[in-house]
Amino acid sequence: MPGSEVINLIIGSLALLVGAIMFWSLPVLKATDKNTRFPFLSIIIPARNEAGRISPLLHSLQEQHFQSFEVLVVDDHSTDHTAAIAKSYGAKVLQNKVVDSGSGKSMACWHGAQQASGKWLLFLDADTSLANAYSLFNLLGFYQRTGGKGILSLQPYHTVHRLYENLSAIFNVIVIVGMNIFTFRGPRFKTAGSFGPCILCNKDDYFLTGGHQKILGAVMDDLALGQAFIDKNLPVNCMGGKGVITFRMYPEGFKSLVEGWCKSFAIGSKSTHPIVMLMIIIWISGSFMSTGALLSSIATMHPATIIFSGILYMAYALQTLLFARRCGNFNWSIFLMHPILFLFFTAIYVYSLFRVHILHSVKWKGRKIDV
Known part of the structure; x- marks a missing residue:
């Protein structure tokens, strides 16, 4: 067996082991006693041109067994029928304020929180949907059991409908791993912040930290909000949303997928612990090393090398599939071509670095965001 191929196999195998340490587990919520009582809840949904996506969320809220809540949809200057659809489901529609620092999601969340009547606040992205009729029970129950303080944030389970959406698989894994706390002995690391699509907190803590008003202008509002709570020594718990909350990312098409991930990664990666980032780099490199070893062995037609590679x-x-299935219902067959997924991730990450550090701007939902 040629020495270079042996080296590739050894490095690839070590990278596989690093991957197992890197993404050790992703806790999910357990069922809560349905007789448990909770404070009144305000559900705040920032929405900009979400007419095609907000209905499943509003419908899932109507189906919840826990109904002691109000729904505030903050219309962020939509040019479609977002407001009309929200009203048809009985939601209270607020218009996002215009301020010197600009509008956007953070301003919408802040405006909604100011108008909220609930003791607890639940911020949900308009493209999410509660998975079953007991999702709110389970979400609120965990928050109450952990003291009802700080933030509980969930990364929704990604539902895939079209082939190109499978290209998000590695991104979903890295988003979760990049929070630092899902590695082996992850609690030793400080969380990078909170997941943005689903954030539960109590109102007193929210205003104590300055809430979304403090982070106006932050591109990665979820990470910044979590950090604001950490700065006040308040707990930030992050978990997987499987069985509780789902979403479909970038259904508008491939261009939207590229813009969305480009917006997130170069900035968000700054919050990842250096050790976790090193493990991510090694794991990604391992995919290319395993591919190189296989192609090299086929070229030399060495039977033992072909088998091992x-x-x-x-x-x-298999490992990439198992990791991705913690995050969403990605098609298993796509992972037979895992180098393509890793190559796409690498290309978008490099493009994101270019936009952030050279052009100093990213694009999202028709807006140019300076960074």
Whole structure:
């Protein structure tokens, strides 16, 4: 067996082990006693041109067994029928304020919080949807059991409908791993912030930290809000949303997917712990190493090398599939071509670095955001 191929196999195998340490687990919420009582809840939904996506969320809220809540949809200057659809589901529609620092999601959330009647606040992105009729029970129950303080944030389970959406698989894994706390012995690291699509907190803590008003202008509002709570020594708990909350990312098409991930990654990666970032880099490199070992062995037609490199390549496919399935219902067959997924991730990350550090701007939902 040639020495270079042995080195590739060894490095690839070590990278596989690093991957297991990097994404050790993703806790999810457990069922809560349905007789548990909770404070009145205000659900705040910032929405900009979400007419095509907000209905499933509003419908899922109507189906909840827990109904002691109000729904505030903050219309962020939409040019479609977002407000009319929200009203048809009985939601109270607020118009986002215009301020010198600009409008946007953070301003919408802040405006909604100011108008909220609930003791607890639940911020939901308009493209999310509660998975079943007991989702709110389970979400509120965990928050209450952990003291009803700080933030509980969930990363929704990604539902895939079209082939191109599978390209988000590695991004979903890295978003979760990049929070620092899902590695082996992850609690030793400080969380990078909070997940943005689903954030539960109590109103007193929210205004104590300055809430979304403090982070106006932050591109990664979820990370910044979590950090604001951490700065006040308030707990920030992050968990997986499987079985509780789902979303479909970038259904508008491939261009939207590229813009969305480009907006997030170069900035968000700054909050990832250096050790976790190193593990991510090693894990991504391992996919390319396993592919190189397989192609090299096929070229030399060395039987033993083909067998070992083939096993390593398939092990990487299986590990990547298992990681991605913690995050969403990605098509299993796409992971047989895992180098394409990793290559796409790498290309978008490099493009994101270019936009942030060279052009100093990103694009999202028709807006140019300076960074």
